[in-house]
Every structure is written in structure tokens, then in C-alpha cells.
Ligand SMILES: Nc1ncnc2c1ncn2[C@@H]1O[C@H](COP(=O)(O)OP(=O)(O)OP(=O)(O)O)[C@@H](O)[C@H]1O
């Protein structure tokens with residue numbers, strides 16, 4: 001019963017996220033399409049974090065690292081392509097404007113970073129884990145600020161949106177469709193993963209590590225794998241976000257970015273597959289409407305977060321679909 | 329595997345030699361040696377705080393002993409992790425139920441079956457769609473009588489049912505040896521009887537090191553009994569021998585009798 005209700009809520013969310021820009025296309029409201037694209041991309045970042053935080057119980061306060069790496073992967077590749085300078089001089093490897101190639105690089109680079117960061121920080125837990133992931137985030141942030149080759153503190157602009165074979169990506173709805181399709185595909189994959197043996201064991205590692213060991217499974221490798229996949233997904237989202245804005249800057253690496261990604265997850269429902277979709281949508285709506293009224297809209301956001309943490313642990317999805325019910 | 333069926337001494341599956349563990353000034357295990365032989369139920373009894381659970385924790389690998397060794401099938405496993413020992417054939421139940429509470433009863437059992445199979449890095453096919461896993465899990469749930477509650481969230485189980493699920497998860501592991509820490513505590517009288525008769529047959533599949541406070545159950549089930557007092561094994565032997573042992577009487581059983589039939593029997597100091 002509960003399963004079907006959550007599935008229905010999820011389907012409605014996904015349909016809604018498609019309907020709004022379709023309407024905007026018809027009504028000729030390109031800004032609304034851009035808002036929907038932001039929701040899709042930021043939701044994807046949240047889906048990545050949710051895998052680590054929600055399913056795995058790994059409270060990472062450093063997911064901006066992967067978001068930023070994805071962003072800079074796009075920025076650096078496109079920068080060399082637009083300036084006709086080789087990416088790696090010695091081998092005269094050129095940059096690229098191709099989205100699929102950029103995505104592959106973003107995913108690979110952020111997965112590697114997550115593997116390395118995870119391998120170090122997963123030896124700790126609790127507050128120490130939070131602090132170490134935060135420290136890694138700050139390291140990357142200050143590194144990009146002091147790295148002049150790619151704009152340093154100012155970041156860098158990419159003049160044209162990158163290409164996708166057979167699609168005019170400059171048309172706002174087309175880029176929305178690309179982002180939305182990627183989000184849907186990742187949701188499908190993560191949904192499967194959560195029910196697969198890996199997801200079951202990862203969830204057990206969160207709920208009761210002693211139990212997991214007592215059935216002969218070591219949690220470390222599971223968590224490291226989850227953290228790596230999680231970083232890769234958030235990295236992909238970073239590449240898309242950079243393409244949406246045609247701009248990357250060190251702020252992608254900032255701890256505020258890590259915090260915002262976490263807010264999407266908490267608002268929407270920790271550990272719920274579609275939680276980050278609901279969370280990112282709510283966040284963007286609040287930012288848009290309350291932000292128009294007052295520049296101090298974060299106060300309202302804070303109050304809302306407090307309310308969710310105190311009274312609605314399941315977040316928006318929990319409110320709409322009830323308590324999580326184990327999968328069939 | 330190939331122990332002499334008619335021989336009185338079967339090969340030890342599990343051996344503990346000179347195990348010693350201190351928590352500061354408190355010596356919870358003092359030079360403990362015992363073994364668990366194929367086909368037997370070896371009961372471990374002793375008053376509260378004697379160090380029974382601490383001993384199990386060291387055998388299972390959750391706690392490192394200061395000295396001594398643990399051997400499984402002749403192989404020393406003293407330095408191994410809990411997970412590695414489990415994979416090598418040690419399955420335990422916890423005195424305080426330790427389960428994944430947000431999962432269903434079936435999922436907990438499937439987790440055990442998954443651990444037994446060992447192929448955890450599978451990312452696409454649903455675990456509960458895997459016939460072999462689910463059948464193994466259901467068989468274990470049926471063995472303890474939980475099959476009708478398979479779809480329930482574990483958090484909704486009664487205390488006694490959680491104890492039964494502990495046993496079921498251990499069963500899914502098809503281990504070489506069972507370590508059971510008070511599996512009957514908290515069960516109803518009928519549940520307790522049922523589990524007793526089940527354990528009675530289980531010993532032929534794999535021997536059981538059984539911690540139990542209910543002396544009737546212990547004397548009915550155990551092939552051998554070891555008595556642990558203040559971290560020391562003061563006697564090991566058949567039920568008849570233990571019943572007649574003066575030191576055991578003094579240290580433990582006498583008080584048991586004083587505490588009354590079927591009572592808690594928790595060995596409070598008696599003058
Ligand atoms: N981690 C620990 N640190 C310090 N002391 C401990 C620790 N674990 C157990 N102890 C102490 O060691 C002694 C043995 O405890 P243990 O739990 O093994 O007893 P037990 O025989 O299982 O008792 P019960 O019948 O109540 O389950 C107790 O005095 C206990 O307080």
C-alpha cells in the first residue's frame with residue numbers, strides 16, 4: 001500500500017517536473033524553463049548525496065568537491081576548446097565541446113576523487129567523518145581560488161553552451177530535456193541499486209553495522225563503493241550546472257554548496273529515492289518566490305528546515321507518501 | 329565432517345585456548361580453555377557478569393583477547409575480523425537482539441543468505457527477486473516459526489520474535505558452529521519449548537555453544553556444560569557431573585535452587 005503511494009507521488013513529481021517547462025514552452029516563458037532545468041540538475045546532485053547520506057548513513061559535508069570537479073571538468077575542457085589551446089601540451093590533447101565526453105570526464109574525475117576521499121575519511125565516522133569531508137571541500141575551494149590558470153577567484157565563462165549530437169542545446173527546452181533525461185536515468189539506476197543486494201547490504205550497514213559483520217559482510221567496501229558512486233553522480237550534476245550557467249567558479253566548491261545539496265536531501269526526505277527531487281524543487285520555488293519578496297529569504301528556509309527536522313523526518317516525500325515501507 | 333559416529337569423542341570444530349581479557353582491573357576472562365565438538369550442544373552457564381557474553385564476543389571477533397587463541401576447524405582465527413570468521417563458518421546470535429530494525433523480517437533473513445553466498449556487489453537485480461536467496465531465507469524463517477511475519481517490519485516484532493529472528497538469520501548462514509547468547513530469553517513458554525526442540529535437532533547440522541540461564545533447558549539439551557564464574561571456567565562435564573560438582577553447587581547451582589524453580593536464577597549472592 002505504502003509502496004504504491006510513494007511510487008505514485010514519485011511519478012507525479014517526475015510528471016510535474018516535465019509539465020512545467022512544457023507549459024512554459026507553450027507560454028513562451030524561457031525563464032521558467034531555466035528554473036525547471038536548475039531543479040533537475042540540483043536534484044541530480046542531491047540524488048548523488050542521498051545515496052551516501054540517506055542509504056549509506058554517510059553524512060558528507062563535502063559533496064561540493066564532486067559538484068565542483070564536475071563543473072571544472074566542463075569548464076577546463078570547454079575553455080581549451082574555445083581558445084584553441086591544447087589541454088595537455090605535451091600530447092597535444094585538445095579540449096572538447098562535446099557534452100557526452102565532458103560528462104564522461106566529469107564522472108570519472110569525481111569518482112576518482114570520491115574514491116580517494118572516501119578511502120581516507122571512511123576510516124572515521126560520526127562527527128569526524130563530517131569534519132574530514134568538510135576539510136576536503138575547503139581544500140579544493142582554496143585551491144581553485146589560488147589557481148590562476150582557470151580564472152582563480154573570478155572563475156571563468158564559457159561563451160557557448162556545449163554540444164550534444166543532433167540537439168540544439170542553445171534552445172532552453174532542449175537543454176532541460178537533456179538534464180531531465182539524465183536525472184530520470186540516474187533515478188532508475190539508483191532505484192534498482194537500492195533494491196539490489198548491494199543496496200540491501202548498504203542499508204544494513206547504516207542501520208546496524210554489528211549485524212552486517214555478523215552475517216560475514218564488511219561494511220567498508222560497501223561504503224567506499226557507495227561514496228564513489230555518490231560522488232560520480234554529483235559530479236555529473238556539476239558538469240550540467242556549469243553548462244546551464246556557462247560559468248564555473250570556486251563557489252561551486254564552497255561549503256555553502258555542500259550545505260545546499262544537503263538541504264535538498266533533508267527537505268525532500270533523507271533516504272527516499274525522490275527526496276532530492278522534491279527538495280530541490282521546493283528550494284528553487286522558495287528561492288524564486290520568497291527571494292523576490294526579501295533577500296533574507298534564507299530565514300524562512302531555516303525555519304522550514306527546522307520544522308522538517310523536528311516534525312517531519314521523512315521530509316516532503318514522507319509527508320506526501322507516509323512512512324517508508326520496505327520494498328516488496 | 330567425518331567424525332566417528334560411535335566414538336565418544338568427536339573432533340573439535342571450535343577450540344579456545346588460554347583466552348584472557350581484562351577491562352582495567354576487571355578480568356572478564358581468565359585463561360579460558362574449552363572446545364565445541366561436532367554434533368554437540370555445549371552449554372555455558374554462570375551468574376550475571378560472569379563473562380559469558382564477553383567470551384562469545386572474543387570468539388566471534390568483536391573483542392580482541394589480551395592473550396590466548398581461537399581455532400575454527402583447526403585453523404587459528406584469533407586475529408581475524410568478525411566478518412571473516414563468519415565467512416569461515418561461525419554464526420552467532422546476540423543476547424540483546426541486533427537486527428536491521430527498519431527492514432522487514434524477510435529482508436533480515438535475506439541479508440543472512442546474502443552474507444552466506446558472499447556476492448554482495450550486485451547492483452541491478454532486486455535481492456528479493458532472487459529465488460535462491462529468498463528460499464534460503466524463508467526456510468530459516470519457517471524453522472523458527474516466523475514465516476507468517478516475513479513481510480513485517482522488524483521494529484514491529486515482539487521481543488521474543490526478535491530472538492527467533494536472530495536464530496533464523498544465524499541459520500541462513502549454514503555455519504560450521506553456532507554461538508548462541510541466551511536465545512530463549514524473553515520467549516513465551518511455548519516458544520521456548522519449540523526452540524528447545526529445534527535446537528535439539530540442530531546440533532547434528534552444526535554444534536552449538538549455548539549460553540542459557542534456564543537450567544531446565546540446559547540440563548535437557550546440553551551434552552556438556554561449562555560453568556563460568558568470575559571469568560573462570562570452574563568445571564566442564566556432562567550434565568550429571570555438573571549437577572554433582574560441589575564447587576558448582578556452591579558458586580551457582582545452589583543459589584539457583586534457592587531462587588526457586590523456573591525463577592530468574594540470576595545467582596545473586598546468598599549468605
Ligand atoms: N566493554 C566492557 N568494558 C568494561 N567492562 C565490561 C565490558 N564488557 C563487559 N564488561 C564487564 O565484564 C563482566 C562480564 O560481562 P558479560 O556481559 O560478559 O557477563 P555475562 O556473563 O554475559 O552476564 P549476563 O548473564 O548478565 O549476560 C561484567 O562485569 C561486565 O560489566
Ligand SMILES: [Mg+2]
Pocket residue numbers: 380381382423509
Ligand atoms: Mg551476557
